[in-house]
Each structure stands twice: as C-alpha cells, then as structure tokens.
Amino acid sequence: MGATTMPHTVDPDFRKELLRFGAGSLIDCFNCGNCTAVCPLSEGNVAFPRKLIRYAQLGLKEKIAQSPEPWLCYSCGECSATCPRSAKPGETMAALRRYAIAWFDPTGLAGRMYRSTAVTLTVTLLLAGLLAFLLVALEPAQPLHGWIFGLVPYTLVHEMGMVVFALLGIGAVAGSVALVRKYRRSLDGDSPLRGLPWSARLRVLKRLGREIATMSRHAQCDEEQEQEPEPWYRTPRAIHYSVMAGFLGLFTASALDFIFIFFLHWSWFPPARVLGTISGLVMLYGVGVSIYQRYQGKATYLTSSTLSDWWLLAFLLVLAITGFWLEVAVSFGWQQPANDVVLLIHTVMAMELVLLVMVTKLAHALYRPLALGLLFARQEQNLLQTSRGNDD
C-alpha cells in the first residue's frame, strides 16, 4: 500500500492542540501557497510550510510526524510577514517543531512542558532542587552528606548518575530513530539512502558537515528579506551561529577540562581555557542580542516568543555569566563568599540543561542536522534519477 493511498483520519480538533504549542491561526489560512513560494528554502518538491499547515488543519498527525520539513525552517519570518491572511505560518512551523519534540519524546514530559507554563516551571525548579541537594550532599563536610550517604551508599548515587546519562543517550538515539522511521513511512518504508552509492553517501555527510559549520542555508533566509538589511553581525544567522558555535565551544572546552584535569590530573589545560573563554564571549554575545531582540519583538521573525524560547535563552545566559564569574575567580584567585553559590548554580543549571536536552528546544540541535541529512540524501537521489533519466 503506497503512502499516498494510505487512509487518514481527519481530526479538526488537532488545531486546538497545536495552538497550545504556539501555532499561528490555522483557521485563517486559505491555502494560497504564498508562504511556500516566498520561502527561500522551499525548492522543487521540498516545499513548505503550506503543505504542513494543510496537514495541521486536517489533523493529519501521522503526515506531520513523517515530515522533516519543520526542521529545515530557520524562522526568518518572511512567510508570516507576507501572509495575506496574517495566519502566521512561521509560528505554526515553530509549533510543529515543538510538537515533534513532544511526539518523539517517549516520557511525555516534553508535551506536558510545552502545554503548560506551570509544568515547565515546576519541573525546572524541582530538578534544580534535587540536583542542588545531591551536589551539596556530595561534600563530606556537610551534615547532609552523612545523613544521605548513611542511608544510600555513595557508589549507588554515583552509578545512578551514570544510568541517567545512559538513559539520556538512549533517549537521543530513540528520538533520532523515531524521526528517521517516521520519515521512512513517507517513502513506503524505503531507506532514505536506498540506491545511493557510497560516494553519494559521503557527499551527503560532507554537505551536512559543511552546513553545520557554515549555516549557509540560514544565510539564504537573510538574503531574501525585503527590508533594510541588518549589518552582518546582527543578521539572524550570525546571532544563531554565535549561540551555536559558543555552545559547542564551551561543551568541547568542558570536555577537555574534564579529561585533562579530572582524569589526567593536570593542574590546568591552557587550550581548553582559551577555547572556553572565546566560546563564552561568542555565546554571551549571541544570547544577549537574542534576548534583546526578542524582548523588543520588532523583527518579523521575533514577533512572538514562547516560554520554551525564553527558557533556553535564560539558561544559556545564566550559564555564560556564572561561567565567567568562576573563570575569573579561579584564574585570579578571587575569594568571594558567593563563589560557592555561583558554582552551585552553574553546575546545577549545566546538568539540568543536559538532562532535559531531549524535552526542550535544545533538542533541535539533534533533529535539525538529522532532517538536513535526510534532505541532502533526497536531493542526491533526485540527482541520480535525473542523470539516469538522461542516460535513457
């Protein structure tokens, strides 16, 4: 049975469900296709957002889950700015990304957090409290330490941490597998790489690597804007890039520190320090400008921000600031009574960000490259087909 002839159940109430994820006005859309044609990233048969909005209007959840297209969108806002019905298709795309994160999350936590501000805040605070409690309890001088580790052996707590991280890895793999499997459904169960020679597969990987390193597709969005162009350092791509690069740099620096200082017992590892400082500054810039622009809400792509947007930015901002505080304190021997509290906040929030990665906006760091990989594979297949057609 082909995917096109598969029966679908129309669910008009799905619209209301998607509204809770921050969708634009789905009932206003009259399917003129302006959004798809105005989108600089829509090309040939990789065309969005109208098709997805149509799926959402009809409540075809399965079709939506099979579409990697929401992840290809960088929210330039051109579709929302030119929509004849002010139906905000760009916001619907963002809502579909949130919906997909919730869909691929087996715990159901993501969905609950997106639907409710209260749940988001409760989960964040409870987890922070728990982590802080455990961290404080690790210190042998604390009375808590004896109390808790008298009850539970230290090694068990340590191993539980390992289990949590293992579960996290499983969650990430499960999410990725779920995305690819859904996508395969749209191909009648075929592999997205079917028929691709190894050279083409290598090209897919290369293009993906180059795309992650340059965000060149994001640049395409900025070019098509009709309004006064922003200076290069304030373009959405530059800001997004600095957040991403800063985050990855800090992640790498932390990992290097961990290896060299914790395992190899070096007193300090200068390259990690330098990388960490530069990355921190870059991320601080990106996060700061993001928060300022979202607060102003002037640009077309920033007219509405949901809690999930603020949540991630707030975490990154606090992490960057506390990180710098600690760096100064460590490097210059700056003795402050607040240092311990800052360290606690920094550690708790960093752990929380990692623990919640698959249920928050940060999950796009996994899903977007995956979707891009699927797109590149499809383009390679199309190329192959046309060249075969020419041979015939």
Next chain:
Amino acid sequence: MSPANGQATQQQEIRYDAVVVGGGIAGLQAALDLADQDYQVLVVEKQPSIGGRMISLSKVFPTLDCASCITTPKMSAAAHHPNITLMTYATVDAIEPAGDHQRLTLTKKPRYVDTSTCIGCRLCEYECPVEYPDPFEEGIGAVRAIAVPFANAIPQYAVLNPDYCIACGACVRACASDAIRLDQQPETVTVEAGAVVLATGFHLNSTTLKPQYHATESKDIISPLHLERLLAPHGPYGRVLRPSDGKIPESVAFVLCAGSRDQSIGVPYCSRVCCMYSIKQAMLLSGALPTADITLYYMDIRAFGKGFEQFYQNAKAMGINFVKGKVARIAPQSDGDMVLRVEAIEDGGQVMENRHDLVVLAQGIVPDLVMPENLGAARETDGFVKRPDPLRPAWTGCEGIFVAGTAAGPKDIVDSIMEAGSAAMEASHYLAQKRAAGGAEAPALQLEVIGASGD
C-alpha cells in the same frame, strides 16, 4: 505655469433638486434616472471629461462588448438632457445640511480655457510644443500640455496642464475663438441641493504595494488599466507591445489578488472584478497575440455572476493556462524578463519559477473618496461609504444623501448601473416626499444654468 494674482474668486448661488457627485457610469445613470423624472440635476465631475473609468476600458466582461460604445451614448444623453447640468473639472469640498436641503461647496479648477468660447477645434493642441505622459493612457502615451482630454471626451473643451505648460503663447496665437485664459483662477461655487448622490468611484491601488513584486524595477510589470489601454482599438500603440522596449510579448502572466485579499498590504477584501477582467484581458490578449503563452495565477476564481462561469470555461478552452497559487515573488531579470515564484498547489505542491516577459498585476479596488465625512457620509473600516440599512442599500444613513457604484464597495459595471438606479429611486422618493409634505421646498429654482452641455 501657475496662475497669477489669485484674488478674484467669484461666488455663485445655485439650487438644484439633486446633485450627483461623480460623472462615471454610476453617476451618469443616476443623473439620467432623476432627470427623466423631471428633477433638475447637477453632475459634478473632477476630471475634464465625464465618462469615468469605463470610458477608458477596451471591452467589458462577460459579453466582450466595446466599453466606449456603451459609455458614449450615456455620456452624450447626459450632456444633452435638458434637466442635466454638467460641471466638469470641479471638486466637491464639503456637503453640510442647511435647513431641509444640503449645501455643497465646490471648487472649479481652472482649465485656462474659456468654455463659453472654446469650440473644441484643437488648433491649440496642434500648435502646443510640449508633450507629457497621457494620464488617460495611463502614462504610456503622450498628450500635449493643452489638449482636449481624449477623442470622445465630453465636453469637447481643451484643458491646459500648468505643470507642463512653458507659457510660450503658441496656443494663444493659434486659438481661432480667443478662448485661452492663462490668468484663470480656481472658483468657489456654493450649490444647494434637495438630495445628493455620491458616485465618486474608485482607483486601483499601487503596483508597488508589495515589495516582493519589485514593480518599481521593471516597466513591464503593469497595472490592468495599462493593459486596457494597450488592448483598446484606439490605444497608445494601436497594438500590444511591452512598454520597456516595444517587444511583442511572448509570455504574459496575470497575477490575481495582487492588490486585494491581502492583509499584509491592508486590503483584506475581495475586489470582485479582478478575476473576470483578467480572464477578459487574457482572452483579448490571445486574440491580439495568437502565439503568446498566457498564464493566469489565481488563489480562487470567483466567477459568480450571470455567464461568468461559462466565460471562465471558455477561456480555459481557448488554451489560457490557469495556475492555482499566489505569486509570492517577482524577480526582474537583466534581460528584461521576470521570474515568478509560485507554489503549484494543484500539481503536487512544488515550488515553480516561471519566466514571463510581461506581467499584469491585478491591483485592488480602493475608494476614490478618502474622506466621506466631509461629504456628509460615514465610512466603513475598509474605507468605502457606509450603508447602515441593509434594506436600503443606496442610503448612507444621512438625510438626503445616497451612494451608488464603487464608492460603496467594489462591484462591476452592471451592478454599478443597477445601484445607480436604486440610488436615483431613493433620491426621487425622498424629494417627492419632501414636496408632498408641502414644506418650504419650492419646485426647484435654477438660478443660473452654466451651459447646457458644458460646465
């Protein structure tokens, strides 16, 4: 050239049974319907000729009748009617209630020609050395700085455009009847009327409203009124050529809903006529350019009137290509062509980039009357004149003031004419009631007739 020493404005007091504001097809119909019932009617038209938008059209849908062949008899009938006075090249500045009638303040713009002696011989026009883009030809033809506005204009008086006149005096020397008055001044006239019919009409909104269409960057992205002139038998080129380089178009695109049904440009309503006039233009074009590819991009075809759907089906059968999808971008290319980006909604939903060498943007209908408040009427949120009573669609809600045609909302010629009849009926009913009440309103006293067929 601007008039010197502007003190001597004359004050005149004139009374009519009814004043019709606007001399287009709706205004003329309302005036004729009232005049035939023996009411004295004044038609005020801001252009130098009556006839409105319709006189500049090539043909009308869905019958493909010649537009000027239908309009000129009406214009002529109004001009020759004993109960109708025409005042062209004049604007209505204010309408205010005065007792049980309305007082209108009008400004007669200077023609710089004495209409009591001008005989419309055009000698001035032949001698005038200055040419400028002809407004009647939507700027794609040329007209002399002093000229009779167009071939079948009524009245046939010359009018001088001071923005282009170089005051060389050639027209003064050429005029056989000594009618050129370079010192003419605007004149304020006060008129009293028992009833007023607003038939102020429409204009099309600008092709530059959507920056994504880049209409400023190409002369070949034109408005539908441009194309009407290109298609008209007596149009500027006498044939269809593309404006930028005179090439015969090979691939023409019609972009529907380019100026309406779009909240992002502030016109959320449907202009009602664009689908049909675009289909009509596509049909006429396929006659004028039999080898050209003609594509019509639409969101929905609204063929709602009598014979409209058949007309649409005929156009399809003629080989005109209909593509469902709103054009999102128009990119002018260096070779003069335009690339249109559109989602092929009914063809798998892929994004297409199609190349055309002439693009017609179906712009939206917006009211010509910007401040109906000044003319005693109220305004809807969309800018058109308000009609509060659904059972009296020609009534503005103000005593004695009625509305007809596109002043009240977008509509086609047939509907405008019907609504004009309705407004005339309302006005005549209103006047008759006043007369029957035996009030102060005496039979209309016309103090001065300003030319039977002129202003």
